[in-house]
Amino acid sequence: MLKFDDKQYKLKVGLAEMLKGGVIMDVINAEQAKIAEDAGACAVMALERVPSDIRADGGVARMADPDVIEDIKRSVTIPVMAKCRIGHFVEAQVLEALEVDFVDESEVLTPADNMYHVNKWQFKVPFVCGCRNLGEALRRISEGAAMIRTKGEAGTGDVSEAVKHLREINSVMKALTIMSDEELFGAAKEHQVSIELIKIVSKTGNLPVPNFAAGGVATPADAALCMQLGAEAVFVGSGIFKADNPEKRAKAIVDATTHYKNARQITESSRGLGQAMKGIQVASIADEHLLHTR
């Protein structure tokens, strides 16, 4: 069932590889996309509203308008991603027809299908999906995702959920590397994924696709924290354009992601950025308003 040797799949993972070490920024129009590119973003994510506005406004959140996506595509040279609703394979078809470079099947938008995700093998465009734990990550990969990101809790400016998801995935992957075959069969059952995928992870201690962080990143130190915890790149949503000085903060987050192991550089990047997005503590959000449980 797994088509990891498939040429098309290798090309999808290949683009994910090229985005490593970078920052992918949420943008809602061409003007923001240009700011993101000038700051050094390695890609932009086109969407209708940033997560914190979706959270505040309520209502149904959907794929962005094709006109906006094309406007953004014209305005930058870096890859353009866009979000579709979970399970909404027609929104995904539209995004592929628009020739976006990556589709994010995202819990930030209102799910269109409460049972199934998109069958991502059927597409030429690569997909990224969110996860909270290894089981979710591997199920999305078995559906054809070429990149995994943590869900975190989008639109909060609170990085704690992303940290939790990174740590959870890492510790389970580490445990798999020392398990016997019998234990691996048990792990496949526990995480509800195929034994083939569990064995791949147990051999390498890593996901078979790039593993990025997302959800609540608001400062240069947040981005570097995710990178030091093993994320290979960082998504920033509301954290930039809901802050006082988006241009400066966007640059600072890019710089800190590049120099994530260098505390002196992160210190320089953290100076004088003005107010970060106000944010909302994840612990104060009622369960029915959490996005990561979608």
Add this chain to the structure above:
Amino acid sequence: MTLSKNISVGVLALQGDYEAHKKQLQSLAVKAVEVRLESDLKNLDALIIPGGETTTMDKLINRFELRQPLINFCRSKPVFGICAGLILLSKKIEDNQSEVEPLGLLDIDVLRNGYGRQVFSFEDEININLGNGKSQMAATFIRAPKITRIGESVKVLGEFKNEPVLVSQNNVLASSFHTELGQDTSLLGYFLKTFAAG
């Protein structure tokens, strides 16, 4: 492969798939060093400029004052640029929308995303001649650039559909495609042996 195992090869690690290059170097028992600041270039014998996003790398080269140090290094030591690395080494970028300033060390002009966006990325066999006869090599083109002009002193070492995709000039080697994403280390081996071992 006969190669001095004591050489250190830098991999520009501002953004991109620098880890994949490090892994390939390590599989050949060559020391790999991540380069993010001028001081990281000290004591290196060669440099790899990896794939990634050209615009991002260009911004970070300027912000971390790496432009002149990189030019100085690449004038005297072997350098291998891949995809974004090839664009950065080039003389001129056609239709240069994001005003990337190439390092100008390789006498070629390039068109970014010359084959189109991601849905047009592809893998295919290319024809190469690395000095020991013609052969074929599997090459991965991801939002790859096209070389649109080559200067007189530039050698074409690889072609796809009669267009240059692997070129060299003095101490500079550059490919518009990737081989580091798989297990094939032959191109890296060629770079180390022919450019870096002397």
